[in-house]
Amino acid sequence: VFADSGISAVAQLRLVNGPSRCAGRVEVLHNQQWGTVCDDNWDLTEARVVCRELGCGTALSAPRGSRFGQGTGHIWLHEVNCTGTEAALSECRARPWGEHNCNHVEDAGVVCSGKPHLFCHSGPSRCAGRVEVIHKQQWGTVCDDGWNITDAGVVCRQLGCGTALSAPGGARFGQGSGPIWLDEVNCAGTEAALSECRAKPWGDHNCHHREDASVVCSGSGISEVAQLRLVNGPSRCAGRVEVLHHQLWGTVCDDSWDLIDAGIVCKQLGCGIALSAPGAGRFGRGSDPIWLDDVQCTGTEIGLSECRARPWGNNNCHHGEDAGVICTDSGNSEVIQLRLVNSSSRCAGRVEVFHNKKWGTVCNDSWDLKDAGVVCRQLGCGTALSTPTGAHFGQGSDHIWLGNVNCTGTEAALSQCRARPWGDSNCTHEEDAGVVCSANLPEPVTSPTAVTGDRVLPKFLSYTAHEFLCPVSQLPCSTSEVAAYQRWGVSP
Known part of the structure; x- marks a missing residue:
């Protein structure tokens, strides 16, 4: 202790x-x-x-x-x-x-007195872990019903551990085994001890140990932000999500992983807001433990460890399901330099890049599926379905930043592709490039059989790993196939 x-x-x-x-x-x-x-x-x-x-x-x-x-x-x-x-x-x-x-x-x-009435159990330090209180000479836990950062703040102050960084619930630091002494704790924040906060009577609860409350305090000597990182991406604000637990880095399973969860990661790392929440090992497979599964953030948490999830290390996943994040990054991330505009989806539209603090377009000279594929991957939007040219998504009004883009297809960001120098083009906005990515398509729909070229498309698009694949080839649909689906009423 x-x-x-x-x-x-x-x-x-x-x-x-x-x-x-x-x-x-x-x-x-x-x-x-x-x-x-x-x-x-x-x-x-x-x-x-x-x-x-x-x-x-x-x-x-x-x-x-x-x-x-x-x-x-x-x-x-x-x-x-x-x-x-x-x-x-x-x-x-x-x-x-x-x-x-x-x-x-x-x-x-x-x-x-020398006898503490409260301590943190099973955490990385005495200032982070499962909250336990002593009553009737027996240690017991606190239920996470209503547990929040204000309650955690009282605990941290009582322990001499500084301020509260997060208030994880869901037995984030493991389940206790004794009584559950406190439930529906409601601190004002000025109390000197947790026992002074409003709560149900001692031992009166409707909880189980899967709801044990925890805290992470600033005085633990560890930063909550330091317990999280994004790896294998183009910048510190994009990559595979990894968390530190028991002094070992591990990954997060993509079960239930969404933009809300990704948003907490971006906020915690000071990387702005979330652009996408790629799963399926988009940024490569990790090799260490899978620490978190079934993460469910509300969006108000200050750290990922505050979100509900299975207990640490409890999962039914493999590293092919490792979760990732792409953040806007308020600093200098490559990822924030790109967006798709003027459509009903963020995964389709006119390509715009950010340079010298101004957004501008991309000329469609040499624009092809390899270039579009880099855009879709950078935005976490799957694969490229088509490359509309000729200002298909309307004409931009500012700079034309890139011309003669020539990607190999392996780049992590469009800005890494070969192209003319920034702002050097012989184009007009009538030549603005566009992209339609696979993640822009809706759920699979029933449709008539259609013939496109030499292939017959069956009645269903298959849905695999968040991307639509044509059943015959099991490859991303071609431009002509997309056009066929558009005729059926499926609009990218």
Whole structure:
């Protein structure tokens, strides 16, 4: 439960010269030097903050007058005035560091109960894990009904773990085995302890351990953002989703994976909003554990670990189902430099690229399925079905940024393809290029048999891995086939 050093993860605080690490003279670290606290105005309110910060239970007393001996270094804090809700002593109001009119005869002390009433279990540190509380001398869990970031904040502050980064439910850190002590916890956020929050009576609940609540606090020494990454993509804001658990990176299964889930990833990584949520190992197969499955975010979470999902490592997937994300990225990602406009779907339309802070079009000279395929893949829209030219989706009105684009088909982004220099073209907007991607098609529909060229199309389009494939060839439908489907009323 406690760090062996006895030093808080949030602030450099310790109790010395006492009978235990939870009783003694208060010392704080500043400018890489330990110093004491003057006892002017020192009382139980300040002592409670110290005890909570060190994970030492409640404050029993706040001895003054160097009860635990006089220090010999700096006197760092004077006239400390806590409200009692602070997560660390350094957050309390006080004179500037080192400014005082005291001597070491006035060094402040604290005596804590030393018995915590709450701790985090099965997490990567004492400041992240399943929340457990003690009642009637028995540890038990908290149900995640109504559990949110405000409740988690009280837990983090009570443990001296800083602020709450996330409030995962669904037994994210494993299921407990004892009583479920608290349900429908509803904290205001100002409470000094979880037991002060409104909740059902102790032990009164309608939950099971699959709903055990958890927290991830800032004082865990790990960043919630650092526990997530996108790999094998064109930038840090596009790629296969990987999460860190038990010091091992693993993937996320694409079961139920959608734009809402992808949006949380983009937000957590500071990559803007989600453009797409590719599945089926679009960015390659991972090789380590599949940590998360059946992820279901509401869209309000601040981190992926806060979303509902199966317990860590519990899945029925393989790496061919690894989930991916493509974010807009507010920074410099290659992925944000592309969009399809002027159609009813984001996976079909006039191709526009972003350059010098302005959107512009692409000339249709040499424009073909290889080029369109790169666009569709970059946007997470499947494969290219057709390459409408001649401003099929209307004429743009700004720059024509790219001309004579010549992709090999393996590029991760259109900007990686060979082309004339940016803005160098001999085109007009009547030649603006377009794309229709496979992910733009609706669900399979019944249709009459149609003949296109030398192939007879059966009555159904098959639906495989989120892309429509023609049953005869099992390849993406040709332009003429798409035209046939359009005649049946299936409009890309």
